[in-house]
Amino acid sequence: MIRRRLRPLRPDPRPGGLLTLVLLGAWMVLLVAAPGALADVFTPESDSGSPNAEGIDTLYKIVFALGIVVFLGVEIALAYTLIKYRMKRRSPAPAQIRGNTPLEIGWTAAAAGLLVIIATVMFVMLGDIKNPVSSAPGGLPLGSAVTQFASTDQPAPPSGKSLEIEVNGQQYLWRYDYPGEERLFSYHDLVVPFDTTVTLKITSQDVVHSWWIPDLGGKMDAMPGHENETWFRIPSPADGKERSFLGECAELCGEGHADHYTRVRALPPAQYEAWAARQAEAIREAQEQLAESRRAREAAEPTSTEIGGGEGS
Amino acid sequence: MHGSERRPTGWLSWLGTTDHKKIGIMYLVSTFVFFLIGGVQALVMRLQLAQADNTLVDPQTYNGLVSMHGTTMIFLFVVPVFAGFANYLVPLMLGARDMAFPRLNALSFWLLLFGGIAFYVSVFFQPPTAGWTSYTPLSDDAYLPEGGIDAWIILIHLTGLSSIVGAVNFIATIHNMRAPGMGWGRMPLFVWTILGYSYLIVLALPAIAAAVTMLLTDRHFGTAFFDPTAGGDPMLWQHLFWFFGHPEVYIMILPAFGIISEIFPVFARKPIFGYKAIAASTVAIAFYGMLVWAHHMFTTPQPTVVLAIFAISSFVVAVPTGVKIFNWLATLWRGTIVFKTPLYFAAGLISMFVIGGISGVILAVFPVDWQLHDTYFVVAHIHYVLFGGSVFGIFAGIYYWFPKITGRMLSEGLGKLSFWTMLVGFNLTFLIQHSMGLSGMPRRIYRYPETGGWEGWNLISTIGSFLLGIGVMITVYNIVVSLRKGQRAGNDPWKANTLEWFTQSPPPVNNFDVVPRVRSVEPMRDIRNEVQKTGKPAGSVAQPVA
The missing domain is CATH 2.60.40.420 (Cupredoxins -  blue copper proteins)
Structure with missing residues (x-):
């Protein structure tokens, strides 16, 4: 009875689920074909060695690594599911599962937990990126202390000089x-x-x-x-x-x-x-x-002072 | 039974129609035309960028293309195409005979069409060149006195009004016109997402309507809301714009989530996993989506505490989105998966949207955003969300509902060819753009020097974009051919779950002669089972005497 019902929907000879492979393949092609500095394929620029740029680079790498774990987890789970559970000749009628509360609470908590980790890392590293450091030894000797501005609350460096x-x-x-x-x-x-x-x-x-x-x-x-x-x-x-x-x-x-x-x-x-x-x-x-040149011009054409007065002021 | 009134025919019948199905078809066709126009604009931009220091277009033409492409895709395609799907499907899915306010429904379509036409007329004088965001002061008359910005303002007003009117209609229909027995817990998930879409439109669009009105008076009537030289503030524009602009992103993605939430259970032959969690996450996304707007403004002068709050709210909105992805995977898990084109596009949505979701979290880490903001990394991110997410969902919807709308099947072979071409083309175009952004290429530049090392990457991206275009055209060809030659679909070709499959394909003007009584989330499956058990015709088992 079930088989008869499903007959118009024949199993596909070329099952999908190769999404991950396609993606990885595309990456490989790009990596081979891409000119320029390969180091910049995955991470932001920070060649100057400025501490804030390096801080951003490190923070990016941490978040990116976590993102890659999630990416691979989802893509592999998707590809595996699509391939393993594609309709076959003798596929039984699937179990009619409507949910699983502990499982659903679990993955909601896991997603939230991961984001708490990212937020924590962000706030731990924020100070090193946002707040200016003092000049290094050998830098330009600076006389006056800097003033501080309220609009974006960037503090002065610890030395007070920049x-x-x-x-x-x-x-x-x-x-x-x-x-x-x-x-x-x-x-x-x-x-x-x-x-x-x-x-x-x-x-x-x-x-x-x-x-x-x-x-x-x-x-x-x-x-x-x-x-x-x-x-x-x-x-x-x-x-x-x-x-x-x-x-x-x-x-x-x-x-x-x-x-x-x-x-x-x-x-x-x-x-x-x-x-x-x-x-x-x-x-x-x-x-x-x-x-x-203005004095020369004025000397040459004394009347122009009057005419050009508005211009010069 | 529905032959008592002669059906009007001919093109005039489309002009005056208030039938939600005809209006839905007009929405779908006209927005798809705008999609193709926006796509051509994108291809011209990609051609210009294929080489360093290219001279195909001049800077103002390029800025015009940037502005037209973004505005077209967002205001004239993705947002209204979902209004098209919703117009056609929400009454059918609810077991209703039309929308709550049919004439208002016609009004919202015509507002949209004339908004689009008013905008495109600007091509004949001077198109807008300030981007789809029209940041002030650049969009003020002091810098862009040409009429393009005004055409853009008129477009925002007309399409915005169209969306609000449509949204009110959807809300009224969904609240009041559900079939007997269809409580909130039995409403199709697509309808849930349209409810979220509609409430977001009603809440978010007035902000941009106010903003563009202020811009209009700044430009023409001497006010200075956004003019810093006269006491105004460009920050106000950005806040108002993004207060609308970020909910807009969820307006553009929630219905796509709804479409694939309908598709997975049908093609996995298994109920949706965690119906309540998916419905609840739709509501949660809509709610938190209202609270994240300033994450578009991490590089503007603001105190750190503001940035921190918006970073955290952006993290929070990622949780219900993740929950949806897990639920879809669990729906497929241990199913009997039938590989038809709608399923390909729906699975493609998961695999592509997850990349956009992850890059979105990366961008929400605001110190990282200081590096990546306004670069090609962001261009890649929005396209993984709006193309990999929304457009793949739209294509899934086209392949899934085309048989219902036209009575004919689309070609499976062409559909799969279109899918694979689009998937490969899409990734060739946009994956490499992450790297372009990471290596410092800003958005919206019409040329770049040879020395930056970006030329090879841009060429790959351009080649990919043309492959993507070919993939889209294969579906266009498929639609044109199948309209006349497609296999007859019958009422219920997919053995689906929802009520639109209970009626004929295409449905009669009154939709249903018998409105079925709903007893579960899958009323159509219940009817099929009942028919099989009792051997009686569907019409008589659908509404048993209580």
Whole structure:
């Protein structure tokens, strides 16, 4: 009777359940075919050695490993079930099971337990990622203590000192303002000394951007009217030579979004100071030249002062 | 018996219809057309990204494609296609003769269609270019004065109204029009998910309706809700948008869960495992889904305690989702599994959605999100959820219910070919995108340099996307051919459990001449067993004299 009822639904000669195999196969193909650094296939960037980037990398690996266990568990259980219990010629009528309360409570608790573990690991590691460390020995000697801001509650480093940079996102460039007596800023490139804790105060003057150098840890949105914060500290490499890290705006900001790049150049502290002096000098000279040319223009066309008055103010 | 009134024919009969089945078919067909349009947009983007520094499209065209693709797939395909399934099936599954408010039902379809048309008209002047999220201030008139954003606002209003009107209708129908004997504990699981879908729509969509109205007045009438130069705040937009936007994700996945919850017991020849747990987890997902919105904003300037709260609520919502997966596996376990195309797509949903679920938990760990937010890792994640989850569920539903809707079977051979092509194409396209994101490739960039090492991965992804497109077209071909040449289905080709299989295929205008009395979660199975036992016709055993 049962067999007759099921006749139109014949067992399939090519049973499914090869999903896992297909997936693993696809991975293998990708691994072989993928160019570039294979190390980055599975984990985020952290080549700089900045403690926050390394913290994120470690946290990711822990969560990813747990995720792989769940992934394999579900895929293998699914594939096994589909293959083992596919309809065969002599399949008996299946037992009509409607549930199993202890089992269901068990796997609900197991899922919850796993997430409690992930949450715990996250909170244990959060401090190392979120809170700036002090500069390492050999970093740039810093004079003034940093101020603390309320918006994202990023604390000051334990030493109370950091190189604090004001980051301003604009369509489509990044401006960096450095601390100190003299006026010092740069566009596109942020220049920093090795082994020195750099804290960033990030904002935008037009639309929302997102400041991100993948090798230096997480991104933070640059939002007009708000101040966002992050930090990094690039260790000095063995050869002591300049290192640079490229990044790209991560929030759609308009037509030039794909070309909204920025770069962090890290130098030995002495070279950083030399660069800072040169840059400040160049800025001063440029300002003087500007003033000079204005004076020259005003001298040549005295009436233009009146007309251009609104412009200049 | 239902011949007393002449059935209207011709295309005019579609314009004025209030029949839930005709409206359902119009929903399904028009949303599927939007799906194909959105798919073509995706393929153009993939072509552009196949090579480093490609010049196929210019940046604003690319941003337009990004915005049109996302908006189309979400507002004109995934959300309304489930309204289409629900329109066709909820009254049939409940044993009702139509929806509670048939004319309101027609209104919600036409609002949707004209919302879509109003949006697509913008292609002829300037499509929106601020993404489907239209973040302010970029979407303010100071930066994008063109009409595209306004077309997008009109689309949000019309499709939003369509969804809310439809949701109210579903809620009224489900609460009031169940067949005699169908208590809450005997309602089909698909109907449970449509109930969750409808309540989420009613709760979440007003937030975005308010937000886009404020954006409209910011753009044209001098207000400054989101303008930081005049005291407004772009954070307000993001909060309002995601207060809608995250429930929207569950609006788009719950009905797919419902579809496969109907399919597994039928093709495993075994009742659903843990009916109550699945129904309860639907309610739990809908509830907690309202409380996780700021996990889209982990990189905005907010205190850590806010991030922590939203990370925890995101973990919590993963639990009922996991429970569903375990219950589906247990339903298949020790069953007699019949390998028909609906089962392939339903099993495909589990195996793909679990990847999206896991990457979702990874992204909920907010320090990790600081790295991965707005990268291709997130693109991969949403596609494992919305394609691997929702679209595989939609295709499972198409193969499962096509015989009921048209009276003809789809080709099994083409169906399986379509499934395998889509599965392989899908994974080729999106699995590698996790790695692209991990190695630092942001979303929504129209080009990337040769030096990043992303070119090979992008090429693989592009090849995969075309394979995926071919897989979809095989199903389109299958549908077109089977409409005329498919094998006759009969009332109940799958030996299914729910009431839509009790009536003819396609069902008559009044759905049921006899409304069956429901005695379990599987009323149709009860009727089949009774017919076998007593030898009487189905109509007379369905409603025995009490």
